[in-house]
Amino acid sequence: MRILARIFSNTFHPLLMPTFGIILGLFYSVLLFYPTSLKLYITGLIAICTLVMPALIILTLYLLKAISSVALENRKERPVPYILTMLCYVFCGYMLYRLKMPLWIIGFIAGALLSLVTAFLITFKWKISAHGTGVGGLTAAAYFLISHFHLMPLWLFMLIILISGAVCTSRIILGRHTVMQTICGMINGLFWITIMMP
Numbered sequence: 001m002r003i004l005a006r007i008f009s010n011t012f013h014p015l016l017m018p019t020f021g022i023i024l025g026l027f028y029s030v031l032l033f034y035p036t037s038l039k040l041y042i043t044g045l046i047a048i049c050t051l052v053m054p055a056l057i058i059l060t061l062y063l064l065k066a067i068s069s070v071a072l073e074n075r076k077e078r079p080v081p082y083i084l085t086m087l088c089y090v091f092c093g094y095m096l097y098r099l100k101m102p103l104w105i106i107g108f109i110a111g112a113l114l115s116l117v118t119a120f121l122i123t124f125k126w127k128i129s130a131h132g133t134g135v136g137g138l139t140a141a142a143y144f145l146i147s148h149f150h151l152m153p154l155w156l157f158m159l160i161i162l163i164s165g166a167v168c169t170s171r172i173i174l175g176r177h178t179v180m181q182t183i184c185g186m187i188n189g190l191f192w193i194t195i196m197m198p
Helices: 002-011 014-027 036-063 079-098 103-123 130-148 154-173 179-196
Strands: none
Touching: 002 154, 014 036, 014 103, 014 130, 036 079, 036 103, 079 103, 103 130, 103 179, 130 154, 130 179, 154 179
16 A cells, blocks of 8 residues: 555656646647647746756755755755745746746646745645645646636546545555645645636
8 A cells, every 4th residue: 555655646746746737738728729849848848847947956955965855854954945946936937928828827837836835834834745735736727627628528637636635645644744734735736726727
């Protein structure tokens, strides 16, 4: 069971959620008609800004011994990597704006940024699940797509909900979070993505 929990935790890592979200958006909205080259460019941009750059930042801090774990298990070590990751998200939103992307795409990144800021602030007093925040945001984005464009099959939306539950359960099984911490993480992601995707 713990092996399966680790697989879910690693496969649906918070840093991967914006990339998963944009892939859904590119295939289950009017963006479906964008040229393949533009789809790849947008996906690459978001992956670099919200996955590659933050991962490199965390890895560099770990190698410099500024943090003790790449999982950022020590809350006191989170401010620097969180702030630098937030700056990556800001840059991503700016680039999407320059590309004249639809407001809901920019709103998706803005919502991800705000959920990250909220998790960061809460972290000073309490441990909230970043995995919960990530899958909560992905679920909210999927709901936006299925309710606005009606292109996403219902089975895929239901699968995303099941995966979100499996990820949160995995965090509890691995002893990384309590039930309440994962629920609050989910609410954090759901709230900000829902608010920011008009």
